[in-house]
Amino acid sequence: MWEYTEKVQQHFLQPQNVGEIDSPSGVGDVGSLACGDALRLTLKIDENEVITDAKFKTFGCASAIASSSVLTEMIKGMTVDEAARITNDDIAQALGGLPREKMHCSVMGHEALEAAIADYRGVPLPTANGNVICECFGVTDIEIKRAVTESSLRTVEEVTNYTKAGGGCGKCAGRITEVLHAALNETHVIPVVPMPAKKMTTLQKIRKIEEVLEREVRPSLKKDGGGIELVDVDGDFVTVSMRGVCGNCASSQTTIKEFVEKKLQEFVLETLVVEEEK
Amino acid sequence: MSGKRVVYLDNNATTMVAPEVVDAMMPFFTEKYGNPSSMHTFGGEVEEYVETARRQVAALLGASPEEILFTSCGTESDSTAVLSALRAYPEKRHIVTSNVEHPAIKSLAENLEVFTGRRYRVTALPVDRDGMIDLAEYERALTDDTAIVSVMWANNETGNIYPVEKMAAIAKARGILFHTDAVQAVGKVAINLAELDIDYLSMSGHKLHAPKGVGVLYVRKGTPFVPFMAGGHQEGGRRGGTENVASIIGLGKACELAATHIREENTRVKAMRDRLEEGLLASIPKSMRNGSKEHRLPNTTNISFEYIEGEAILLHMNLYGICASSGSACTSGSLEPSHVLRAMGVPYTAAHGSVRFSLSTYNTEEDIDYVLARMPGIIDTLRQLSPFWEKEEAAVS
Numbered sequence: 001m002w003e004y005t006e007k008v009q010q011h012f013l014q015p016q017n018v019g020e021i022d023s024p025s026g027v028g029d030v031g032s033l034a035c036g037d038a039l040r041l042t043l044k045i046d047e048n049e050v051i052t053d054a055k056f057k058t059f060g061c062a063s064a065i066a067s068s069s070v071l072t073e074m075i076k077g078m079t080v081d082e083a084a085r086i087t088n089d090d091i092a093q094a095l096g097g098l099p100r101e102k103m104h105c106s107v108m109g110h111e112a113l114e115a116a117i118a119d120y121r122g123v124p125l126p127t128a129n130g131n132v133i134c135e136c137f138g139v140t141d142i143e144i145k146r147a148v149t150e151s152s153l154r155t156v157e158e159v160t161n162y163t164k165a166g167g168g169c170g171k172c173a174g175r176i177t178e179v180l181h182a183a184l185n186e187t188h189v190i191p192v193v194p195m196p197a198k199k200m201t202t203l204q205k206i207r208k209i210e211e212v213l214e215r216e217v218r219p220s221l222k223k224d225g226g227g228i229e230l231v232d233v234d235g236d237f238v239t240v241s242m243r244g245v246c247g248n249c250a251s252s253q254t255t256i257k258e259f260v261e262k263k264l265q266e267f268v269l270e271t272l273v274v275e276e277e278k
Numbered sequence: 279m280s281g282k283r284v285v286y287l288d289n290n291a292t293t294m295v296a297p298e299v300v301d302a303m304m305p306f307f308t309e310k311y312g313n314p315s316s317m318h319t320f321g322g323e324v325e326e327y328v329e330t331a332r333r334q335v336a337a338l339l340g341a342s343p344e345e346i347l348f349t350s351c352g353t354e355s356d357s358t359a360v361l362s363a364l365r366a367y368p369e370k371r372h373i374v375t376s377n378v379e380h381p382a383i384k385s386l387a388e389n390l391e392v393f394t395g396r397r398y399r400v401t402a403l404p405v406d407r408d409g410m411i412d413l414a415e416y417e418r419a420l421t422d423d424t425a426i427v428s429v430m431w432a433n434n435e436t437g438n439i440y441p442v443e444k445m446a447a448i449a450k451a452r453g454i455l456f457h458t459d460a461v462q463a464v465g466k467v468a469i470n471l472a473e474l475d476i477d478y479l480s481m482s483g484h485k486l487h488a489p490k491g492v493g494v495l496y497v498r499k500g501t502p503f504v505p506f507m508a509g510g511h512q513e514g515g516r517r518g519g520t521e522n523v524a525s526i527i528g529l530g531k532a533c534e535l536a537a538t539h540i541r542e543e544n545t546r547v548k549a550m551r552d553r554l555e556e557g558l559l560a561s562i563p564k565s566m567r568n569g570s571k572e573h574r575l576p577n578t579t580n581i582s583f584e585y586i587e588g589e590a591i592l593l594h595m596n597l598y599g600i601c602a603s604s605g606s607a608c609t610s611g612s613l614e615p616s617h618v619l620r621a622m623g624v625p626y627t628a629a630h631g632s633v634r635f636s637l638s639t640y641n642t643e644e645d646i647d648y649v650l651a652r653m654p655g656i657i658d659t660l661r662q663l664s665p666f667w668e669k670e671e672a673a674v675s
Binding site for chain 1 (some may be wrong): 585665668
């Protein structure tokens with residue numbers, strides 16, 4: 001169960017300013033049925049640019065409804081300029097906070113407000129011209145970039161919590177990372193994105209092991225009249241067979257562990273374990 | 279919440295522990311707390327009770343006691359069965375499952391490489407709009423490389439019952455092992471494993487009025503088995519770890535009770551479920567059932583209320599003490615609605631507003647009256663908030 005604050009519950013169960021204003025001064029429509037949440041915000045603005053009334057209709061969960069309700073309360077009585085400075089964090093704070101995974105609900109409120117103000121002013125939306133990064137939820141690079149800078153996001157997961165981008169099929173994770181990095185570089189912050197260690201394929205391992213055996217191991221064994229053959233590679237386990245005098249040598253085990261294994265660990269992969277064929 | 283009426287219609291999530299089960303368990307916390315593996319009589323005698331429970335479980339499933347392994351939950355049973363088959367046949371690299379499995383199987387199938395270190399091809403059978411699997415398509419999916427089939431007996435979200443008897447017979451003819459997650463089916467449908475070709479079956483205690491934290495894996499005699507975890511000699515060396523004695527005793531008792539419950543589930547409970555479903559569909563416009571009407575558990579109904587969102591519905595129901603579940607995105611903790619409803623092609627307008635009601639023998643006709651009296655108001659309240667409803671409302675009236 002989600003941990004909702006008293007304030008969220010209040011605004012969800014007794015939402016304020018539900019409905020639509022007749023002949024509104026500005027309308028903001030965001031979200032869609034497919035996305036799972038949508039909000040229509042209508043504003044009445046007087047000749048002094050003061051928001052005299054605000055109403056909403058929301059399709060969505062408790063936090064989406066509560067965010068919409070608290071937003072209408074916040075902006076009533078504000079001038080348009082004052083309302084334009086409200087951020088999604090302001091909305092979340094007015095509710096006493098939202099669960100991390102629900103931050104996108106406050107973002108939706110913010111976007112609806114922005115859209116309604118743009119509609120009133122007769123100007124295009126600043127986010128309208130972006131490239132769609134997340135196809136599932138129709139989130140653009142401009143929206144992601146803005147969320148990253150405004151809310152100091154550091155990871156793809158945080159971007160998903162705030163914008164929903166990447167929360168569907170997840171195929172856009174790579175592109176979100178790119179946008180995230182670009183945005184973070186602009187703000188001169190080092191991103192915290194774990195880079196998975198590049199894994200060697202078995203084929204790459206075999207080639208590299210052969211190469212190191214030839215270059216680092218065989219010349220020394222040859223001096224003593226011995227040799228070595230690679231038999232198998234299974235994950236980190238390397239099976240070898242000792243040839244010539246080495247094959248009968250009582251200390252072949254020591255040679256394998258102290259010499260061959262050390263060389264392969266040094267030049268191929270630290271985790272390799274070398275065993276003699278039984 | 280205290281003192282307020284609670285109408286519990288979330289029995290596919292978990293059930294009340296039956297009073298008879300609690301009574302049967304109590305002595306094993308207080309007087310008979312010994313370890314069944316002990317040499318002394320005080321502990322050793324407890325083993326007899328564990329074996330009685332094993333016979334009670336076996337009787338409900340139509341199995342032999344030695345085919346019953348006690349585990350910690352349905353999920354453990356699922357992992358044990360599937361990984362066991364894959365370890366037994368390491369050269370086979372294909373498994374067949376369905377698109378509507380519980381996460382216990384779905385997530386395992388998607389992460390087999392993590393658990394086995396080998397890569398597998400996974401065929402997740404699609405379902406139709408009613409959530410049913412096409413048997414011809416199933417047959418075509420089986421290959422000589424298939425190690426195991428795992429298809430659930432009944433779906434937790436829709437209650438749909440799958441033809442696992444037929445599917446197991448088809449797998450057997452091809453020499454392929456068959457597992458079924460029967461967590462939702464046991465106690466609601468009659469099962470006689472002696473007559474079936476099912477090799478592994480998972481069940482869970484807390485879905486049939488036993489406590490949480492105990493499950494069962496049925497392993498047909500002669501079926502390849504590799505333990506899931508290393509440990510002591512318990513369960514014949516097949517599942518180490520000191521027995522969860524009290525819960526096992528409780529599960530045994532619950533299985534004994536289930537024999538009676540099954541009749542009641544399929545008569546009285548089914549009638550209440552049907553009355554609830556028909557009542558909701560009739561009194562609430564733009565509502566629809568998800569899942570098969572015919573091939574379904576007697577206790578489950580999954581209904582979508584279009585143009586509103588499930589979490590909001592559940593929280594309003596919660597005010598009246600009505601407990602149910604939803605397949606909406608917001609309740610799943612992800613951003614997409616239930617994978618089961620999406621696999622069935624339920625439109626987004628409906629998937630987000632789905633509510634699952636699941637009954638048990640402890641529900642009464644008054645519970646149904648109470649819910650039927652309140653749901654239309656709840657749905658209407660939320661629809662008045664919805665920007666999509668106005669247009670629909672105009673079209674309906």
